[in-house]
Amino acid sequence: xxxxxxxxxxxxxxxxxYSQESATLDTAKRWTIHGENTFLISQSxxxxxxxxxxxxFAGNLLFNYDFNYKKDKLSWDNKVILGYGLSKQQDIGxxxxxxxxxxxxxxxxxxxxxxxxxxxxxxxxxFANGYTYPSGGRKLISAAFAPAYLTFGPGFAYKRSDxxxxxxxxxxxxxVMVTNKELSDAGAYGVDPGKKSDFQFGASLDAYYKxxxxxxxxxxxxxxxxxxxxxxxxxxxTDYTANLFMKVNKFVSVNAGAQFIYDDKTKIARNxxxxxSRSVLQIKQIFGAxxxxxx
Numbered sequence: 001x002x003x004x005x006x007x008x009x010x011x012x013x014x015x016x017x018y019s020q021e022s023a024t025l026d027t028a029k030r031w032t033i034h035g036e037n038t039f040l041i042s043q044s045x046x047x048x049x050x051x052x053x054x055x056x057f058a059g060n061l062l063f064n065y066d067f068n069y070k071k072d073k074l075s076w077d078n079k080v081i082l083g084y085g086l087s088k089q090q091d092i093g094x095x096x097x098x099x100x101x102x103x104x105x106x107x108x109x110x111x112x113x114x115x116x117x118x119x120x121x122x123x124x125x126x127f128a129n130g131y132t133y134p135s136g137g138r139k140l141i142s143a144a145f146a147p148a149y150l151t152f153g154p155g156f157a158y159k160r161s162d163x164x165x166x167x168x169x170x171x172x173x174x175x176v177m178v179t180n181k182e183l184s185d186a187g188a189y190g191v192d193p194g195k196k197s198d199f200q201f202g203a204s205l206d207a208y209y210k211x212x213x214x215x216x217x218x219x220x221x222x223x224x225x226x227x228x229x230x231x232x233x234x235x236x237x238t239d240y241t242a243n244l245f246m247k248v249n250k251f252v253s254v255n256a257g258a259q260f261i262y263d264d265k266t267k268i269a270r271n272x273x274x275x276x277s278r279s280v281l282q283i284k285q286i287f288g289a290x291x292x293x294x295x
Contacts, residue, residue, distance in 0.1 A: 116157045
């Protein structure tokens with residue numbers, strides 16, 4: 001309950017902090033800064049309900065900021081995405097339902113109308129520990145910087161607009177970090193047991209596409225692919241996210257999102273109690289209504 005209250009307090013301060021209209025351009029007209037702060041809630045409650053059900057409450061915070069620079073043929077696009085969520089179910093307690101830190105940076109030099117030479121960097125990790133909950137306890141499966149992914153390299157990009165772009169890097173380095181000793185000793189996320197990082201070299205593709213389906217309804221697609229030349233390049237790391245945004249009014253919105261990840265280096269324990277694990281498609285879904293402030 002204390003963590004749920006903390007989530008409310010943080011969201012209140014964030015929304016209040018941006019209650020003043022922010023300038024989107026600096027005086028030099030080279031920087032464009034805009035962002036979106038969202039607090040989503042979902043709740044279900046049952047009392048003497050013949051069909052059965054479990055009382056549940058969830059709260060999610062999402063911060064999405066863009067810091068973009070442009071001068072002549074040079075551009076530098078930066079995106080920061082921070083997300084954290086908690087859910088509380090009757091007889092189960094409070095558990096994490098979302099946790100992400102994503103930093104993207106892309107430096108580009110215009111080569112043609114829609115084409116650029118680029119150098120990009122992407123960093124992803126999380127804030128807090130993650131667990132599975134086998135009967136009688138819990139088991140640590142992730143932590144801050146365990147895992148963390150840093151990918152960077154030169155390439156080229158096709159950018160039709162801020163809502164449609166594809167960046168390809170045929171020579172991209174990728175570093176997988178597992179700084180937690182318990183997880184690194186177990187060889188989690190593909191690192192060698194006892195090691196805290198794994199270096200990869202391969203090709204990457206990052207694509208972004210957003211479309212307005214109709215007035216006040218937007219659909220966003222984010223795709224990341226990576227093939228490691230050094231180890232089974234045919235097993236392509238795939239991360240696809242689809243987000244649906246439905247605007248009710250200036251401050252109220254309904255958001256739905258789904259993320260699909262396939263990573264042959266990440267093993268998921270079976271639910272049959274056998275203790276074995278395998279690579280499977282990971283799926284995460286979030287749906288809620290709440291407050292959104294854009295600037």
